[in-house]
Amino acid sequence: MNVLLMAYGTPYRREEIEPYYTDIRRGRPPSPELLAELEERYHQIGRSPLSEITFAQAIRLEAALNAALPLFPEPLRASPGPRVRGPARVYxxxxxxxxxxxxxxxxMAEDGVERAVGIVAAPxxxxxxxxxxxxxxxxxxxxLGRPFEFRLVEAYPxxxxxxxxxxNRVLEQLWRLREPRAALFLFTAHSIPEKSAGDGVYQAQVRATAxxxxxxxxxxxxxxAWQSAGRTPEPWIGPDVNERLERAAAQGFSEVVVTAVGFPSDHLEVFYDLDYEAQNTAARLGLRLLRTRSLNADPDYIGVLRDLVLREWASFPVLERSR
Structure with a gap:
């Protein structure tokens, strides 16, 4: 079994921020003002742990898959050597x-992969x-001349x-509230341009999760609510989480719990947009804002990824011998 675990990616060093941002902008270098803004955001949060979390997810997912699969579906013909390798590999x-x-x-192609399941750390x-x-x-x-079959887990809202x-993570914050039944619970995901959201599928899936x-x-x-809208002139879906906090204060709420359901892993847009920017907005409005912890590479989330991969892998036709 071969799995391609995909995530957004993040730079490791300050000098990598500009080429990273250029790639996000489809090859168009950012203006000095936009680059300075992004560099300041990284400075504010310290460092994004997204890469470390993604690799931890891969390591734990591979271990979980190998724990669920038979190590040797065929009789051994020789010693496997000093290290026991399972049938699952996660890239x-x-x-x-x-x-x-x-x-x-x-x-994957160089390793001789014949078929693979892809999954993105985004629901x-x-x-x-x-x-x-x-x-x-x-x-x-x-x-590469299509060296292997590929199937993708498209969503799991x-x-x-x-x-x-x-x-369970919302429940942890529920116990911290002074008046749980009077609090507002906001579920956030990454905003996207309105022209890309015309079919309503994305909004409906996020709402289904919430x-x-x-x-x-x-x-x-x-x-x-939505967060992390891009710096482009086109309209993006809303309301932005900060706008929604403004309305929450006007509605008489004093406590708000935010859960970033669109972001399984901690990274820049969780730390800056919620822990910094939204917290500043809440403080200005006199709101108490609590954020639920992210799923990251915790065992319960790894179990979800394992189940989704196993289901998708089972959709491949049976081969006499598959990797």
């Missing part, structure tokens, strides 16, 4: 920095997220394990 490819998705696909489908990851994989495969993991958690906990007051 990492990121969208905007090293190891790029194309680099991961190249490594909701949109043309600006999952669709772009698929496109990058397909382009890499085409360039209402996976029971995912909903349960989020519910509704699943709200139903499990019997939340009286909850809503969906």
């Amino acid at each position: 990492v490819g990121t969208k905007h920095w090293h190891p790029f998705i194309a680099e991961a696909v190249q490594a 909701h489908f949109s043309n600006r997220s999952i669709a772009e990851y698929r496109q990058k994989v397909e382009e890499a495969l085409a360039k 209402d996976h029971p394990g995912y909903i349960e993991a989020l519910t 509704e699943g958690v709200a139903r499990r906990l019997g939340l009286l007051h909850w809503d969906v």
Whole structure:
């Protein structure tokens, strides 16, 4: 079994921020003002742990898959050597920095992979997220002459394990509230341009996730808000989380719990947009703002990834001998 785990990617050093940002902007270098703004955001949070978390997810997912699969589906014909290797291998490819998705696909081809399942550490489908990851994989495969079959887990907004993991993290904050039944619970995801969200699929999936958690906990007051809109002149879907906090204060709420359901891992847009910017907005408004911890590489989230990969792998036709 071969798995390509994909994530957004993040730079490791300050000098990498500009080429990273240029890749995000589809090859257009950022203006000095935009570059300075992004550099300041990284300075404010210290450092994004996204790469470390992604590799931890890959290591733990590989271990979880190998724990669930038979180590040797065929009788041994010789000693396997000093290290026992399971049948599952997890590769990492990121969208905007090293190891790029194309680099991961190249490594898989060199390893003789015949078929693979891809999964993105993002639960909701949109043309600006999952669709772009698929496109990058397909382009890499085409360039190499399509050396292996590939199938992608496209979304998992209402996976029971995912909903349960989020519910448990909201519950942790529920106990910290002074008046739980009077608090507002906001569920956030990355905003995308309105022109990319015209079919409403992305918004509906994010709301389905929020509704699943709200139903499990019997939340009286909850809503969906958006964050991390790009610096472009085109309109992006809203309301922005800071705008929603403004309205929450006007509605008489004094406590708000924010859960970044669109971001399984801690990274720049969680630390800066929520822990810094939204916290400053809340303080100005006199709101008490609590954020639930991220899923990261915790065992419950790894269990979700394992289940999704196993399901997708099972959709391949049976081969006499598969890797």
